[in-house]
Amino acid sequence: MAKFxxxxxxxVRRLSLYLRQLERFRAADRRTVSSRELGDAVAVSDAQVRKDLAYFGQFGHPGIGYRIAELIDRVRRILGTDKQSNVLIVGVGNLGRALASYRGFAKQGFDLVAAFDDDARKIGTRLTESIRVKPMDDLVKTVAGHQIRFGILCVPATSAQAAAExxxxxxxxxxxxxxxxTLQVDAGVAVSSVDLxxxxxxxxFQLGGGRYGAGKAADV
Amino acid sequence: MAKFxxxxxxxVRRLSLYLRQLERFRAADRRTVSSRELGDAVAVSDAQVRKDLAYFGQFGHPGIGYRIAELIDRVRRILGTDKQSNVLIVGVGNLGRALASYRGFAKQGFDLVAAFDDDARKIGTRLTESIRVKPMDDLVKTVAGHQIRFGILCVPATSAQAAAExxxxxxxxxxxxxxxxTLQVDAGVAVSSVDLxxxxxxxxFQLGGGRYGAGKAADV
Known part of the structure; x- marks a missing residue:
């Protein structure tokens, strides 16, 4: 681990972008891709593609470029999404419901298996075909039973820290x-925040809406 | 502009985090804050806080720290959110509906004023108290009429590029x-992507789910 x-x-963020693009290439029946083609498709330079991948090993083949199926497998292993992981949702408001119906998760290795809310009126209601909303008291049992490591938190700001704990x-x-x-969590717990x-x-800022716009597009 | x-x-991302935290301090009736307190609250070092703010000018007062109300005003001006901006949504599925009900936007200077979809069954349905879903044909007229510069795109992947255009x-x-x-857009158009x-x-990756976990929490 130390090495990395x-x-x-x-x-690491760009690895996800490369992976998404590689999957599109594969869906279009392509077999190989150059760092330039991959870079062009996700708006980074070919040098950046090579540099990012070089952190993790040697992936290209001289005169061929990258073999798409092979690179997909290896990037998934690097990200740890080569096996399906179980995910739960805490907070079943509009956003929680929207996320529950988001098909991208399963495709990328994440299976939504449970949902929780502390609103008694929501408990027992159906979120998806296979998921009914559970009370927060069931959290410990469900996490252990389904070996869940990842949770999506979509409760209001005021209850977020308590729910995270x-x-x-x-x-x-x-x-x-x-x-x-900003959630305060112990070392060993990873948080990725999506603040819309x-x-x-x-x-x-990029549009110069203030006085200092830089005009460059940012991604994820 | 060139200077910045x-x-x-x-x-610039951290400016948003500082702003969020400053607003919480103000809501708690605080008047001043040190770079250390602000940094601690959003999990960055005090040196980083000072360095980030220094890009935009001189904000601190010796022996006092930052005056919270003043810093909020100045960060908003930098970000261009000191005035309200009109925003529209394209794509009124589950996610579009969730975003329409997200109250954080208005609080940060963004007013949702219109919503569009190309599904005839959705046209005319009510999205919020004041917004009914419009057909895509009305886009040009609405953007001009409400002087809208920002759009939230939540259509399926297959129609995203066309809708963006x-x-x-x-x-x-x-x-x-x-x-x-990855949307392909002209220079002068800014894109921020949220890929869940x-x-x-x-x-x-951070949890070492693959072989290379680094164990460090990342934020937006």
Whole structure:
């Protein structure tokens, strides 16, 4: 592990973008791709593609480029999504319901297996074909029973920290956080936050909406 | 403008985090804050706080720290969110509906004023108290009439590029993209993409789900 500790977060983010694009190439029946073609498709330079991949090993074949199926397998192994992982949702408001119906998760190795809310009126209601909303008291049992490590948190800001602590106490180790708060978590717990207002502010800045716009597009 | 072109994207992202935290401090009736307190609250170092703010000018007061109300005003001006901006949504599925009910937007300077879909069954249905879903043909007229520069794109991946092009042709200059595709846009158009599977993959990587986990939490 130590060997890889210095990999910059943006490089890991780009691995996801490469993976998404490689899957599209494969769906279009392509077998190989050059770093330039892959870079062009996701708007980064070919040098950046090679550099990002070089953190993890040797992937290209001289005179061929990358073999798409092989590179997909290897990137998935690097990201740890070569096996399906179980995921739960805490907070079944509009956003929770939208996320539950988002098909991208399963395709990328994440199976939504349970949903929780502390609103008694929601408990027992159907979220998807196979999932009914459970009370927060069932969190510990469900996490253990389904070996769930990842949780999606979409409760209001005011209850986010408390809900996150319940998730962590139950054994969750990675939280995708949609509440507009900075969660305080112990070392060993990973948090990725999606604050939608932040994204809009970044766009506003890029468009020079203030006095300082830089005009460059940012991604994820 | 040229002077600010080299501001790193992560620094601008952190401005949003600082702003969120400053608003919480103000809501708790605090008047001043040190770079250390602000940094602690959003999990960055005090040196980083000072460095990020220094890109934009001189904000601190010796012996006092930052005056919270003043810093909020100035960060909003930098981000261009000191005035309200009109926003539209294209794609009124589950996610579009969830986003329409997300109250964080208005609070941060963004007013959702219109929604569009190409599904005839959705046209005319009520999205919020004040918004009914319009056909895509109305895009040009609405963008001009409401002076809208920002659009939230939440259509399926297969129709995202075409929908983005319609938005841009109508005058939209910033797109918050939820479709899991890399949009190809002209210079002068800013795109910020929220790919939920990417966020989960990043968590998976951090947890060492693959062979290379780094164990460090990342944020937006």
């Amino acid at each position: 500790e210095r990999i910059p977060t943006p490089a 319940q998730m962590i106490a139950a054994g969750i180790r990675g939280i995708l956080n949609f509440a507009p708060v 207002a932040v994204h809009l502010e970044q766009l506003s | 072109e080299r501001i790193p994207t992560p620094a 319609q938005m841009i042709a109508a005058g939209i200059r910033g797109i918050l993209n939820f479709a899991p595709v 599977a990417v966020h989960l993959e990043q968590l998976s």
